[in-house]
Amino acid sequence: MNIRAQVSSVFHLDKCIGCHTCSIACKNLWTDRKGAEYMWWNNVETKPGTGYPTRWEDQEQYRGGWERAEAVLKLGGRGGLLGKIFYNPALPDMDDYYEPFTYKYGDLISAPAGNDQPTARPVSMVTGKPMKIEAGPNWDDDLSGSNVYAANDPGVVKLSDEEQQQMFAIEKMVMFYLPRICNHCLNAGCVASCPSGAIYKRGEDGIVLINQDKCRGWRMCVSACPYKKTYYGWTTGKSEKCILCYPRQEAGEAPACFHSCVGRIRYLGVLLYDADRIEEVALNEDRDLAAAQRDIILDPFDPQVQADARRAGIPEQVLQAARKSPVYKFVKQWAVALPLHPEFRTLPMLFYVPPMLPVISRENQGRQQLADEFFTTLEKARLPIRYLAGLFAGGNEEEVKAVYRRLIAVRMQRRSVSVGDLDAAEVEKAAELAGLTTDQIDALYRMTALTRITERIVVPPMLREQAIEAGMDPEEYKQGMGFGSRKAPKRRW
Amino acid sequence: MMDLILFGIFPYVAVALAVAVGIYRYTIDRYSWSSQSSQFLEKKALFWGSVPWHYAILLILLAHFLAFLVPGAWDALLEAPLRLLLLEATGMALGICTLLALLLLIVRRAGNARLCAVTTRADWLLLILLLLQVATGVIIATTLRWGGLWYAHTISPWLWSLLTLRPDIQYLAVMPAVVKLHAFNGFLLLAIFPFSRLVHVVSVPFTYLSRPYQVVVWYRRRARLG
Ligand code: HEM
Numbered sequence: 087m088n089i090r091a092q093v094s095s096v097f098h099l100d101k102c103i104g105c106h107t108c109s110i111a112c113k114n115l116w117t118d119r120k121g122a123e124y125m126w127w128n129n130v131e132t133k134p135g136t137g138y139p140t141r142w143e144d145q146e147q148y149r150g151g152w153e154r155a156e157a158v159l160k161l162g163g164r165g166g167l168l169g170k171i172f173y174n175p176a177l178p179d180m181d182d183y184y185e186p187f188t189y190k191y192g193d194l195i196s197a198p199a200g201n202d203q204p205t206a207r208p209v210s211m212v213t214g215k216p217m218k219i220e221a222g223p224n225w226d227d228d229l230s231g232s233n234v235y236a237a238n239d240p241g242v243v244k245l246s247d248e249e250q251q252q253m254f255a256i257e258k259m260v261m262f263y264l265p266r267i268c269n270h271c272l273n274a275g276c277v278a279s280c281p282s283g284a285i286y287k288r289g290e291d292g293i294v295l296i297n298q299d300k301c302r303g304w305r306m307c308v309s310a311c312p313y314k315k316t317y318y319g320w321t322t323g324k325s326e327k328c329i330l331c332y333p334r335q336e337a338g339e340a341p342a343c344f345h346s347c348v349g350r351i352r353y354l355g356v357l358l359y360d361a362d363r364i365e366e367v368a369l370n371e372d373r374d375l376a377a378a379q380r381d382i383i384l385d386p387f388d389p390q391v392q393a394d395a396r397r398a399g400i401p402e403q404v405l406q407a408a409r410k411s412p413v414y415k416f417v418k419q420w421a422v423a424l425p426l427h428p429e430f431r432t433l434p435m436l437f438y439v440p441p442m443l444p445v446i447s448r449e450n451q452g453r454q455q456l457a458d459e460f461f462t463t464l465e466k467a468r469l470p471i472r473y474l475a476g477l478f479a480g481g482n483e484e485e486v487k488a489v490y491r492r493l494i495a496v497r498m499q500r501r502s503v504s505v506g507d508l509d510a511a512e513v514e515k516a517a518e519l520a521g522l523t524t525d526q527i528d529a530l531y532r533m534t535a536l537t538r539i540t541e542r543i544v545v546p547p548m549l550r551e552q553a554i555e556a557g558m559d560p561e562e563y564k565q566g567m568g569f570g571s572r573k574a575p576k577r578r579w
Numbered sequence: 580m581m582d583l584i585l586f587g588i589f590p591y592v593a594v595a596l597a598v599a600v601g602i603y604r605y606t607i608d609r610y611s612w613s614s615q616s617s618q619f620l621e622k623k624a625l626f627w628g629s630v631p632w633h634y635a636i637l638l639i640l641l642a643h644f645l646a647f648l649v650p651g652a653w654d655a656l657l658e659a660p661l662r663l664l665l666l667e668a669t670g671m672a673l674g675i676c677t678l679l680a681l682l683l684l685i686v687r688r689a690g691n692a693r694l695c696a697v698t699t700r701a702d703w704l705l706l707i708l709l710l711l712q713v714a715t716g717v718i719i720a721t722t723l724r725w726g727g728l729w730y731a732h733t734i735s736p737w738l739w740s741l742l743t744l745r746p747d748i749q750y751l752a753v754m755p756a757v758v759k760l761h762a763f764n765g766f767l768l769l770a771i772f773p774f775s776r777l778v779h780v781v782s783v784p785f786t787y788l789s790r791p792y793q794v795v796v797w798y799r800r801r802a803r804l805g
Pocket residue numbers: 171172173303304614615616617618619625629633636637640684685688705706709777779780783784
């Protein structure tokens with residue numbers, strides 16, 4: 087037993103309205119500078135869709151994550167990976183993201199008088215030259231159902247013809263938003279792939295950072311992260327990634343994307359887990375991965391776990407935070423949150439409550455009418471369960487169905503409370519099917535719909551004042567920080 | 580006099596610069612220590628440039644170092660005419676390989692607007708000096724045959740004389756101009772190494788082969804349970 091604490095998150099996809107406030111909050115704070123324009127440490131993509139970078143989920147192309155056998159990176163064994171150092175065949179290039187651009191706004195006011203309206207031409211932020219814009223941030227926003235984007239979604243391509251047709255039949259067209267940040271994985275591909283050993287997990291809170299002074303620009307992490315959440319700084323020759331706003335967390339604040347989330351879909355809290363079992367979990371079959379990962383998360387209320395955690399040096403305040411963690415509730419107690427693509431085997435510590443996407447309406451003699459079984463049927467879900475299972479459960483449909491049974495039970499109970507038109511026996515049956523008690527359903531409803539920021543986001547005390555020797559520069563102690571440096575992040579030599 | 584400056588004094592200046600500036604840069608501005616990969620901006624031509632360039636230049640450098648460090652063993656190795664021929668042919672092939680690959684890398688940079696935007700003056704200088712170096716190397720190999728043999732008896736003792744702090748420039752003074760240029764430019768490259776992206780050469784990440792996959796850094800040491 088090797089107990090560690092991990093700051094983890096849950097994103098509730100039914101609540102995401104796709105407003106991109108989170109992306110902008112992050113961009114303004116961390117990546118609003120030369121060379122980082124194309125980086126979206128937080129991005130929100132439309133699903134089904136190809137995502138950012140294009141088709142990032144296709145590991146045959148990008149070689150991210152781990153092979154199941156032998157715990158070897160998809161990118162290659164240690165020697166094989168070093169052999170690719172002069173040229174990395176799996177590296178996405180700028181066009182897989184997009185070329186950042188701006189407009190020559192100055193032309194609008196400086197153009198000489200003439201017969202035509204002056205225009206602001208787009209110019210590349212790389213070369214400064216005029217360019218034709220062919221892609222941009224969120225280029226496929228809301229374009230699900232298009233035969234360019236959704237039809238090329240690696241998850242959709244795997245479905246049968248019939249299922250694909252069902253998804254794209256025009257009246258059934260369906261989409262949801264998938265906000266993504268670094269998952270601060272337990273078995274991180276980025277960490278494992280770094281030839282310099284520059285990427286590390288912080289022991290106390292599990293935040294994954296790239297030591298900027300150690301990074302040599304070998305750019306292996308960009309490939310090895312299956313979520314494409316490390317980004318190569320093409321001006322600095324250093325890779326960067328989401329730092330989970332650790333400077334904010336160390337001041338007791340929520341990460342910027344969490345704090346600014348308009349839909350209040352984001353939950354943050356500590357999970358305790360057994361680090362000795364990471365590798366064992368990663369060796370499971372695809373379909374068992376979600377359950378296996380849930381299994382190494384420990385119960386912070388169990389006195390034995392508490393005693394072990396104390397002996398492992400986890401401070402009392404962190405244990406307290408673990409007991410208040412909404413993530414523990416979503417992932418373990420209610421089991422309604424699943425990891426994204428567990429089959430990449432990095433053990434991502436960001437979990438998603440999958441979207442319900444219910445039958446909303448049907449046509450009745452030319453008029454749209456709310457469906458009878460609004461919110462209550464699983465079988466008529468508009469996205470094939472198989473597609474969702476491909477996203478959140480390594481293809482295990484049972485795993486996803488179990489989650490939906492719980493979400494449906496919550497909705498039925500709420501409907502019977504607020505509208506009162508459901509048969510009590512039916513509501514009870516749904517709860518029983520879901521395996522949730524009435525109290526649990528109430529708590530799940532409360533946490534989903536009513537809680538304030540202090541309950542949704544429980545930042546553990548980072549205890550820096552205790553952790554660092556008095557008088558020592560914390561950056562020095564930690565050998566460098568997560569991005570940039572004490573010097574400006576640009577090329578000097 | 581010129582020979583003394585170029586081959587008796589400048590090598591020490593170059594080494595001193597490489598070491599002093601190298602250490603200075605590593606301690607003061609480690610953030611700048613990077614391969615400055617440009618694959619993100621262009622990858623098709625990079626493959627045909629970078630891969631042959633690196634494998635060939637590393638093997639050629641290896642041969643230069645071996646013949647310098649262990650001239651006796653080197654001589655013994657080349658006693659058999661067949662082995663000499665084989666080495667000569669391999670060396671020539673690798674030399675041409677570096678030349679073509681480097682030309683491709685230069686054309687790649689010059690012809691691509693994105694790459695031009697990230698290329699500094701130091702990058703251009705480095706590429707030009709490297710081009711000069713491999714070009715003179717190939718010329719030497721074609722015009723002054725059997726370098727595998729004469730290197731061990733001329734260049735190697737000169738380098739040893741430098742190493743033992745009793746510089747003997749006689750070995751170089753009698754050499755044709757192209758060899759002098761190659762030798763001087765070699766040390767010039769050493770001199771600009773700490774100022775350029777060439778610093779990546781001393782960061783070869785061999786430790787990757789033996790380190791654990793997952794790296795965890797603690798603020799403070801903590802008790803591990805058995
Ligand atoms: C084993 C040692 C070496 C390693 C691991 C290594 C690795 C690299 C890497 C990763 C790049 C960036 C390629 C990219 O753009 O993605 C690079 C570029 C370069 N390397 Fe090396 N290198 C090594 C040895 C050398 C040596 C010995 C030389 C020359 C004496 C050299 C000269 C260069 C040059 C000139 C470039 C820039 C090429 C360009 O983009 O125009 N390297 N190297």
